[in-house]
Amino acid sequence: MTTGNGDPADEGFWRRPPGQPDGLRRPDQPAPEAAGPVGRPSYPGPPPSTPPPAGWRPPVHVQPPPPGRLPPQDLPALDAAEGSARTLTYGIGMLTTAVLLVVMCLLCSRVLF
Template structure:
């Protein structure tokens, strides 16, 4: 007997799988559905309404914060 090899000798040899080893596939996926058309004018109007609501809420919050700041400053000064 000889000495066993030292160090890494690489992976063990492998045999390739036989041709046609995969099982047959019988499931077919349906084609993708068609999306309904989009009403771009209605989407633009909805976006503008949402933007107006957002700006309105922001304005109300800004006014409330200014009033609270004025109230707190007047309490500190007087």
């Protein structure tokens, strides 16, 4: 990487070569016809579009059947299953906590004795 020493006269390294204009054009390229603000080319906008002809969609031959009805939900059975799952989850959590507590007590007792 090349760095300058802070002298303004040394900035010539970063300038364009003589005879090359500013911007990204080469000298042999023609100048843009219309220039917008700050010398940038103006945007003429998108090309005009024509609407599609009438009936341009393909014909539909098969109509899908309407969706079926879902079976009714048994809310008391769902509540019972949820309560059973909650009981099982709490039981596994308490058992895991008890095992971890015993292991922790064993490890601490080995350190003390």
